[in-house]
Amino acid sequence: MIQQSVHSTAGDEGSQHQMAEVAIALSAARQLVWRANPEDGFAVALAGVAARDCLQLASAVAGAALDEPRWLEFQMIRALVDHGIRESGAGSDDLARVAEALLAGTSHLGGVA
Amino acid sequence: MTTASPLFPLSLPTRYTEDPPEVTLTSEQQDAGARAKAFLDEVLIPLEQSDAPIDVDPLPEDTDALLVKEARARGLWGVATPKEYGGQGLGELGYVVVREYLCQSIVGDVRNERGAAGDPWPVLFSASEGQKDKYLYPVLRGDAGMFFGLTEPSGGSDAAGILTKARRAKGGWVINGRKKWIGRGGQQPFGIVFAVTDEDKRARGGITAFFVEKGTPGFHHVRDLVTMGAARTAELAFEDCWVPDDNVLGEIGGAFAMAQRTLCQSRVRQAVYNLGAAQRAFDSLLSWLPERRTFGKALCERESVRWMLARAAVDLEAARAMIYRAAYLIDNGFDPRWEVPAMKTYAAQMACRVIDLAIQLHGARGISSELPLERLYRDIRGFRISEGADEVQRMLIAREMIHATTT
Numbered sequence: 001m002i003q004q005s006v007h008s009t010a011g012d013e014g015s016q017h018q019m020a021e022v023a024i025a026l027s028a029a030r031q032l033v034w035r036a037n038p039e040d041g042f043a044v045a046l047a048g049v050a051a052r053d054c055l056q057l058a059s060a061v062a063g064a065a066l067d068e069p070r071w072l073e074f075q076m077i078r079a080l081v082d083h084g085i086r087e088s089g090a091g092s093d094d095l096a097r098v099a100e101a102l103l104a105g106t107s108h109l110g111g112v113a
Numbered sequence: 114m115t116t117a118s119p120l121f122p123l124s125l126p127t128r129y130t131e132d133p134p135e136v137t138l139t140s141e142q143q144d145a146g147a148r149a150k151a152f153l154d155e156v157l158i159p160l161e162q163s164d165a166p167i168d169v170d171p172l173p174e175d176t177d178a179l180l181v182k183e184a185r186a187r188g189l190w191g192v193a194t195p196k197e198y199g200g201q202g203l204g205e206l207g208y209v210v211v212r213e214y215l216c217q218s219i220v221g222d223v224r225n226e227r228g229a230a231g232d233p234w235p236v237l238f239s240a241s242e243g244q245k246d247k248y249l250y251p252v253l254r255g256d257a258g259m260f261f262g263l264t265e266p267s268g269g270s271d272a273a274g275i276l277t278k279a280r281r282a283k284g285g286w287v288i289n290g291r292k293k294w295i296g297r298g299g300q301q302p303f304g305i306v307f308a309v310t311d312e313d314k315r316a317r318g319g320i321t322a323f324f325v326e327k328g329t330p331g332f333h334h335v336r337d338l339v340t341m342g343a344a345r346t347a348e349l350a351f352e353d354c355w356v357p358d359d360n361v362l363g364e365i366g367g368a369f370a371m372a373q374r375t376l377c378q379s380r381v382r383q384a385v386y387n388l389g390a391a392q393r394a395f396d397s398l399l400s401w402l403p404e405r406r407t408f409g410k411a412l413c414e415r416e417s418v419r420w421m422l423a424r425a426a427v428d429l430e431a432a433r434a435m436i437y438r439a440a441y442l443i444d445n446g447f448d449p450r451w452e453v454p455a456m457k458t459y460a461a462q463m464a465c466r467v468i469d470l471a472i473q474l475h476g477a478r479g480i481s482s483e484l485p486l487e488r489l490y491r492d493i494r495g496f497r498i499s500e501g502a503d504e505v506q507r508m509l510i511a512r513e514m515i516h517a518t519t520t
Contacts, residue, residue: 016511029431033432102399
């Protein structure tokens with residue numbers, strides 16, 4: 001939605017940069033979501049945090065980039081996602097889960113060796 | 114051509130005609146990673162803790178020689194260089210896997226040609242056979258380094274707007290202009306200098322690359338430039354500097370595209386430096402939090418601190434995944450037009466965030482030379498600017514997104 005909107009105002013450099021920021025955040029989150037094994041709670045928690053951060057950024061950018069009807073549509077989508085997060089009990093628990101696993105040494109970041 | 118991915122229909126748009134494969138490491142790449150970790154633990158970290166003067170660029174000759182010898186002995190020389198050139202042939206992904214460890218040390222890599230590297234600027238592989246004998250092979254052997262002369266006093270990110278010019282002269286070309294912020298430009302025995310050869314065409318066939326050797330009449334090392342990190346950069350001047358036709362690298366007028374291809378790879382190589390440095394800072398933080406107590410509690414018991422740690426972990430892993438994917442796309446012949454700018458921007462900003470957090474939570478120790486954190490920060494901060502500033506990368510990303518929407 002942001003991409004389509006920015007395309008219609010392609011001369012607006014500020015909007016283009018904001019769209020790029022969302023694309024970067026989306027790319028980062030997608031990488032973590034793609035490679036998260038659903039049975040690996042640590043990886044899922046990492047992906048969850050990144051995905052919510054991306055959604056939050058997109059929401060902020062949408063406020064400026066989208067016209068009223070599309071902004072409302074976006075907010076409805078976001079409300080559904082937020083509801084799902086609350087229902088699943090994930091939310092900020094993911095942050096606690098990540099920190100606990102790292103400090104306890106039961107999970108580690110990256111590396112092949 | 115823009116296509117929607119059949120496998121990932123919600124992906125951001127690309128120009129690919131087929132879906133890229135999933136990132137997988139070969140056993141050789143994994144083995145190289147294990148060797149790199151051993152090199153880090155057994156050589157680089159002890160060197161940091163010794164009395165050797167390491168906060169200088171270039172490193173002292175004996176230290177540099179030690180790193181080269183050890184890297185060769187451990188099969189970490191020329192990791193990305195194809196086997197037919199005597200390298201390890203592990204591609205950009207192999208390079209990333211190895212450098213992720215080496216760059217955790219402040220002596221692991223400040224410049225591409227430094228001790229444990231052996232992978233030349235990719236542009237060198239475009240050289241003719243005669244040029245390879247003269248320039249490429251000495252670099253591969255570790256006998257020489259080179260500079261990459263693109264950036265100018267008027268700017269760097271707008272590479273198509275360079276002012277240095279070359280005009281035909283008897284048997285060769287005469288170069289006039291200035292280059293600035295050129296890594297080790299005053300020390301290397303030769304370099305590649307980009308100049309406008311057709312003012313009307315510029316980026317579309319009007320920029321040519323030339324080999325220029327130290328000592329060539331008209332080539333002056335004006336001065337070294339001090340920056341935050343240890344890396345030494347230079348300002349160079351070319352005043353009626355004549356070079357023979359044999360010194361043209363690649364096609365006349367074809368250097369802009371060549372530079373873009375090289376920068377695509379070197380941006381991945383730069384990003385992995387950010388990754389290594391941030392991982393080192395993160396590990397330092399992880400071991401510090403249980404140790405440090407304030408107001409009767411260890412830092413690791415404070416929820417606000419734990420959340421900061423978790424966010425840094427997400428940051429690091431996301432950057433790692435983006436860097437691995439960008440390298441894998443390059444190895445598999447894809448042209449990652451927005452993925453590399455996105456990865457470069459994210460990795461550079463991530464490293465600043467993670468290292469800054471580590472400094473902050475270490476308190477005064479964080480800004481002291483007791484720990485490598487302040488040096489790591491000084492070394493990586495420039496990566497948000499060099500080889501295309503964050504803001505320029507966002508322009509490139511937006512351009513691809515808009516292109517995809519219009520085709």
